[in-house]
Amino acid sequence: MKLKLATYALAATALLSATGASFAQAKEQFFPLLVYRTGPYAPNGTPWANGKQDYLKMINARDGGVNGVKLSFEECETGYATDKGVECYERLKGKGATLFDPQATGITFALTDKAPADKVPLLTLGYGLSASADGGVFKWNFPLMGSYWTAADILIQHLAKKEGGFDKLKGKKIALVYHDSPFGKEPIPLLDERQQMHGFDLVKIPVTAPGVEQKSAWLQVRQQRPDYVLLWGWGVMNSTALKEAQATGYPREKMYGVWWAGAEPDVKDVGMGAKGYNALALNTSGTTPQVIQDILKHVHAKGQGTGPKDEVGSVLYTRGVIIQALGVEAVRRAQERFGKGKVMTGEQVRWGLENLALDDKKLAQLGLTGVIRPISTSCMDHQGSTWARVQTWDGAKWGFSSDWYQADEQILKPMIKSAADRYAGEKKLTRRSPADCQS
Numbered sequence: 001m002k003l004k005l006a007t008y009a010l011a012a013t014a015l016l017s018a019t020g021a022s023f024a025q026a027k028e029q030f031f032p033l034l035v036y037r038t039g040p041y042a043p044n045g046t047p048w049a050n051g052k053q054d055y056l057k058m059i060n061a062r063d064g065g066v067n068g069v070k071l072s073f074e075e076c077e078t079g080y081a082t083d084k085g086v087e088c089y090e091r092l093k094g095k096g097a098t099l100f101d102p103q104a105t106g107i108t109f110a111l112t113d114k115a116p117a118d119k120v121p122l123l124t125l126g127y128g129l130s131a132s133a134d135g136g137v138f139k140w141n142f143p144l145m146g147s148y149w150t151a152a153d154i155l156i157q158h159l160a161k162k163e164g165g166f167d168k169l170k171g172k173k174i175a176l177v178y179h180d181s182p183f184g185k186e187p188i189p190l191l192d193e194r195q196q197m198h199g200f201d202l203v204k205i206p207v208t209a210p211g212v213e214q215k216s217a218w219l220q221v222r223q224q225r226p227d228y229v230l231l232w233g234w235g236v237m238n239s240t241a242l243k244e245a246q247a248t249g250y251p252r253e254k255m256y257g258v259w260w261a262g263a264e265p266d267v268k269d270v271g272m273g274a275k276g277y278n279a280l281a282l283n284t285s286g287t288t289p290q291v292i293q294d295i296l297k298h299v300h301a302k303g304q305g306t307g308p309k310d311e312v313g314s315v316l317y318t319r320g321v322i323i324q325a326l327g328v329e330a331v332r333r334a335q336e337r338f339g340k341g342k343v344m345t346g347e348q349v350r351w352g353l354e355n356l357a358l359d360d361k362k363l364a365q366l367g368l369t370g371v372i373r374p375i376s377t378s379c380m381d382h383q384g385s386t387w388a389r390v391q392t393w394d395g396a397k398w399g400f401s402s403d404w405y406q407a408d409e410q411i412l413k414p415m416i417k418s419a420a421d422r423y424a425g426e427k428k429l430t431r432r433s434p435a436d437c438q439s
Helices: 019-025 042-063 082-095 105-112 148-163 188-198 215-224 236-248 290-298 315-338 346-354 360-365 409-427 434-438
Strands: 028-035 070-077 173-179 201-207 228-232 255-257 278-281 387-393 398-400
Touching: 028 042, 028 082, 028 315, 042 070, 042 290, 042 315, 070 082, 082 105, 148 188, 148 228, 148 255, 148 278, 148 387, 148 409, 173 188, 173 215, 188 201, 188 409, 201 215, 215 236, 228 236, 236 255, 290 315, 315 346
Parallel strands: 028 070, 173 201, 173 228, 228 255, 255 278
Antiparallel strands: 278 387, 387 398
16 A cells, blocks of 8 residues: 555644644644554554544544544654654654554654653553553553553463463463564563463564564474464564464464454465464454444545545454544543643643543443443553453454453552563652642
8 A cells, every 4th residue: 555644634733843832723633643554564554554544534524523623633654663653753743743653662662751751642552561551650651451461461361271270381381473573572571470470381482573584483383392372473474474383284273362463464365274373352343333334434435434445344443443532532531621622732631541431331422332341541550451352263254262351460560560660760750649640
């Protein structure tokens, strides 16, 4: 797909460099959209980006914006590269940015030090820095709905259930085939912790990005003969891993991917060769949800869809919709405190993200019933939910193969606090005071 730079509504702030002046004169809520529609990660990054953009279009078309405030956006191509992501951030932040969804863990790491000074929140749904769930230290980071630590914890819980209990994991061999990047390395501390608790053997097998060459990795899998393989991949790495597993003869039913390795682009080219492969799921897919129906009606039916109609409702498209919906609801929540019908600053939107309260009734109003679980954030909890399910590919489609799991907070909370405190010490930060939580 060709690189697309789109602005849906006229931006009164486009030529202003001072953030304060931008918000003072803005008539629209501006969402900068970091995307990667080019390069080896484009097949996965594109539907994600299209879902975000279509949701903004739908809110404008159906609702006239948020309490009368129109939503505008501009895309910037990162190619999944950290340096380009930082360049996009620097170029777009001065236009009155509402929030940033970096769309990459590496970019998130680079922006985490910049966001506090610029007073713009980072929404990293299901990715990013796991320790940033601690809002006491990471005031501007929001890893909503889960992190790589929650993902790894849930996968170990699922394997324990399959084996008949955590005690049955002792002596088992679990291989982590991971993208050799901040993204792929992020689950390792949690897996190390679980390994010490349950006595399984953890084999770590890195794959050089982007992951088109995995012969040596799967040679190690064949030599190690693990009981299970955890796949921490993204983009072309996932389909390549499944093809290598097939060639090696490793059972796909013993493979479990993170939720970024459980979408249509990961398996469609492998087809029946991926049958039995499992992956975590943060959200449902399909065109049944009301929010998807509204996008089809108000956007695609009018010929204004960002991408092809047949991708609407796919796993990553839907995740893009969810991310943008949570961002818009943060604006709506902020308006309740700072003024309905007004453009919210990044700092005000940060407060909105920190005070989300999306119960079943609210999710129904948003058309998200059944798509995600309720989510509620606070000053100290910037994650809001730690639930996921396992889905399995049957050769033609994904289907849920487990009930919901919740990550074990007795394990996660101490790890998160310890990592956040360590980060605060390195950066010479102090924890937020109760007064700051009220501001």
